[in-house]
Amino acid sequence: MTETPEKPLFDDEAIEAARITFARPAVFMMGAVKMDGLPPPDLPEVAFAGRSNVGKSSLINALVGQNHLARASNEPGRTREVNLFVLDEQIRLVDLPGYGFAKASKTATKDFQNLGRAYLRGRPNLKRVYLLIDARHGLKKVDDEALDALDLAAVSYQIVLTKADKLKPAEVDKVTAQTIKAIARRPAAFPRVVATSSEKGAGLPQLRAEIILACKT
C-alpha cells in the first residue's frame, strides 16, 4: 500500500484510536476576547479557521459527537471570540471567529478578526490549523489571503472541505483534486485535503486521526 496525497491513509488501528479519544468527554473551557485572556499553553491545540458560515463550529460539534458544544448558526459572524474546548483533558479544540464577513459593525469585525490573527501567529502550543473551505465554492480570494498569512507566519495548516453532502461524490473528488493542486507550492500547507460533512459524517474518522497525529508531533 502506498500513500498518495489525495487519499488520507490511516490504518484501522489509528482510526479506531482516534474514534475512542473523540468519544471521550469534550467540555467548553472558555471564550477569550484578548490574547492575554487565553489559558497557559500547556496542552496541544488545534484550531479551526475559515470564512464566516463555512461550518467551523458545526465541524467541532460533529467531531466530538455533541450537537450543542460549539454554537453553530445560520447567521454569519456567530463566533466572535476564540472559544476553547477540551477533549479528554488532553487536546484543546479552538473555534476561531470567521473572516470575510462584512455585516457586523466594522470595528467589532476588525476586533475579532485581529484576535483570530493574533492567536494564529502567537500561540506556541498550536499544533495545526484546519482551514475550512466550503466544498461548493473551493478556494476564494479571501481564503488565499488567509493562506498567505499562515504561510508567512509558518503556521502548519491543513485544508478541510466542508458541506460535502451538498455535492455529488464526483464533484467532491474534483474540488479535492483542484484544492490539492492549488496548495502544492504553499510552504506551510499540509498536502492532504480532507472532504467532510458535519451533517452526514463523511470524512470525520480521517480528520479525527489527522488531529491525533498532529497533536503527537
Ligand SMILES: Nc1nc2c(ncn2[C@@H]2O[C@H](COP(=O)(O)OP(=O)(O)OP(=O)(O)O)[C@@H](O)[C@H]2O)c(=O)[nH]1
Ligand atoms: N449541509 C450542511 N450544512 C452545514 C454543514 N456544516 C455546517 N452547516 C451549516 O452551515 C451554517 C454555518 O455553520 P457554522 O458551524 O455556524 O459556521 P461557522 O464557520 O462556525 O460560522 P461563524 O461562527 O459565523 O464564523 C449552519 O447553518 C450549519 O447548519 C455540513 O456539513 N452540511
Ligand SMILES: [Mg+2]
Ligand atoms: Mg462559528
